[in-house]
Amino acid sequence: MGVIKSFFKQIAYILPEVEPPKKKISLRNRFIWSGIILILYLIMGNIPLYGVRTGGQDWFAFLRVIFASSRGTLIELGIGPIVTAGLIMQLLAGAEIIKFDFTDPEERGIFTAATKFLTIIVTIVEATAMIASGYLVLASYSVSVVTIVFLQLVVATILVMLMDELVQKGWGLGSGISLFIAAGVAQQIFIRMFSPLTVRVDDEIQYFGAIPFIIQKALQGDLQTTFMRTGNYPSLLGLITTLAVIFILIYTEGMRIEIPISHAQYRGIRGTYPVKLLYVSNIPIILASTLLADINMFATFLWSRFNPNNQDPLMNLIVQMETTEGGGLRIVGGLLYYVTAPTDIFQAMADPIRSLTFVITMIILAILFAVVWVEVGGLSSEKVAEQLVESGMQIPGFRRRAYSINLVLKKYIPLVTVVGGFFVGVIAGVAQLLGVFGSGMGILLMVDILMNYYQILMREQFEELYPSLARLVKI
Known part of the structure; x- marks a missing residue:
């Protein structure tokens, strides 16, 4: 693995990079930078791709909220390649397939360079698949038009990657990815609630x-x-369901088991380690949606190349498609038909088997990815116990050993991992069928992101008002 890390270290010098600010920027200026980046992203979402015709059913529609993408525009790919590359690198690092020492700044730099490089590779693959599969209907399939469309997709995604990096490196608040997702979901909810068109x-x-x-x-x-x-179209059912889902998620965010902890050396320092019901947050849904999106894109490529007339019985078991009047593609059969969401509640009621299999698929994938992420993401009871011991903390009444703390944490973490995965799977699947504004997955992400932003703002204000005390707390 030393060769791989050496390769990424060398390639880091030629990859585009945003320099961090030389000194910490004030909260007001970070708000301004975040606003500028968000406005630029929204502008990109309203610039159509040159050489691409619009029309046809968008069967990636329910995934666009996850990837903050807009069909037929410069952000056609959205943050999809960035999220996909980041998750792959996190899984490789968490499973120690490629080992990184995140306490070493140089190792963190190599990890960042590897993620950027993989993002560009994923972008190239996805752009090629979209063009080659016919998902993007081009005005002409001449070499010049294909090249221009391909370059637009790649360059725009690299710009989005740099915008996200700018926000993360201290110029803005939180991360650009979270900002783009939350803004996209909020925009959809507002339009579907109040649009006078x-x-x-x-x-x-x-x-x-x-x-x-x-x-x-x-x-x-x-x-x-x-x-x-x-x-x-937006209806009263969708409005009621949207408000209900938001309320349920806000309420659920506060559901947690608080395990008392104290510092082994400074006995006056006490606190709690919260094990939330949504222990792995929205990660399972992001992973499940990314997997489904990548499978759909790959299946479209295979169908367009080897089974465009739906005459291959083996390929028909995987996916069957038809071309719409607008020139787009629509899934009409095969296994993929049953793991993608119906377009509206009437389709859901007309084909209950498809609706049920879609919800069950989301639940199973959410639980599986929740369990996997806990293990590879350093969130397992064993890893948390080791982290608490290393930070000098202990559970009152138990010996300060990782084994003892692990016994306590093991009572809760595996259970809330499965229950939390099941919960987000049900919310994402059922809400999608009921026509929730912004989609069930989108609202899951938006509520979690806004709660995180609230915590960031409280911490930033605390650090500005009480800088000396904030440094003491960090210590």
Whole structure:
């Protein structure tokens, strides 16, 4: 593995990099930088890809919230390659396939360079797959147009990677990835709730936003038709479910088991180690969604190259597709049909088997990835016990040994890992079927990200108001 790390060390010199600020930036200026980066990202999401035609069903729609992407624009790939590369590197490091000493700044730099390099590789692979599979419908398949579209996707994703790095290195707050996801979900929720634009539904002009539509129907004395709408348009059911899911998630974020701990040398220092119900947070959903997205993209490539007419019985078992009037692709059969979400609640009710298998798939994947992430991400009871002992902490009434602390933690961590994975899988799957604004996965991510931002802001304000005390606490 020394050869691999040496390669990444050498390649780090040619990879693009954002320099960190020479001194800590004030909270106000970090807000400004975060706002500028977010505005740039939103602008990129409104610039269409040159040479690409729009239209057809977007069967990646339910995953776009996870990847903060926008169809047919410069952020077509969104943060997908960045997340995929980051998760692969985390898994390799956590499983010690490639060992990194994160206490050494040089090793951390090599890890960052490896992640960047892998991000560029994933971007190239995904861009190639999207063009070659026909998922992106090009105006012309000449060499020049294909090259221009490919370069747009690669360069835009590299820019997004640098924008995320700029925020993370101290110019902004939190991480760019979290900022892009939260803003994208919030934007979708706002549009689907309040948009005054009109659409034609069943030969009738209706407001797109749920609240304007409800007011419109109330004035017409026809409130019973607001509960569900065809075409996946925002409805009263979606509004109620969205508010309910947000409330449930905020309430669940506070559910935890607090294990008392104290410092072995300074007996007056006491605290608790919280084991939250959502112990692994939204990681299982991100991993599950990334896996499904990559499988779908690979299957589309195989279908377009080897089974475009759905005549191969073996390939038909995996996926069957058809071309829509707009030139896009739609999954109509095969195993992948049953692990992708229906486009609206009417499709969900019309094909309950597909709806059920989709939810079960999300639950199984969420539980599996929760268990795997706890082991490779350093969150297992054994790893946490070692970390507590190394930091000088102990559980009152138990010997200050990793073995003793592990016995206590083992009562809770494996259980909440499975229960938490099951919970987020159910929320993500069922909410998707019920037409939650921003999708169930999106709201899961948004609530978790906003809670983390709240904690960051509280810590930043504390450090600005009481710098001496903040340094003491860090020690």
